[in-house]
Amino acid sequence: MTTDGLVAPKPGNTVIRIGSDARASIAGFRCDACGAAFTERTLACRACASRTPPAEFRAAETGHLHTWSVVHRSYPGVAVPFVSAIVDLDDGLTLKGTLHGVDVENLRHGLPVALVFDDAGGARDKEGVPYVGFHFQPRENQA
Template sequence: MQIPGRSNIAVADNGDAWVRGYRCSACGTAAEVPTIACRRCHARGTMKEFRAGDSGKLVTWSIVHRSYPGVPVPFVSAVVRLDDGISIKGNLDGVAHDDLSAGMPVRLVMDDAGGAKDKEGNDYVAYHFTAQAA
């Protein structure tokens, strides 16, 4: 069984996984978390869950040089604005640090959370970002 490694990940019975977003049915504003009212138009009960796509742009990042024991460093912790209008955080892999630039196109990739398992042996599902050809 696969279980979400983050609260914003949905996993179907067949293992298909995606990032959850929420969109206001009144004005179209997207949100990262379910909210009682829309942040933009303040309508209540209009935030509906949607399946976020995997395409986005790098907003900002930090190169992490110290982490927990066993976690390889350095790595890039990034904030990405998905084309669907939500901004989420994750690691950005496969890009030389000197090549990082705000606005560069990136793609969200679901992964196995580095092989992490819960105490029952279930696999976690997580995600990271990679560069995407412009």
């Protein structure tokens, strides 16, 4: 619950954090020794083997398309085709998500994208509490 009595949404996956203001963000973990960024909490750095656990930070909400796959077959109820994207966020974190709002012929490495939090397809838990998900969209007109 938030302080004003509204029900705070739940994170739809392990990288999403919900702040006390009910705003969503992406959590990253950065190594103080080498600066490498990860999407998972670890006991040691996977890049330099520092034994100091990488510290959590609030990830950037802009980045660039690194690579992608156009998905033509999926589970029943999931509209295809869609673009499964790997995005390099501007703070060094790499994140996988769906890219909306771009025609396939306009996909290119380095396409500027923004992170957008959404309603996770309308998903709710058994008490009706909504989940928060995310997707990416181009930062320039690509449609």
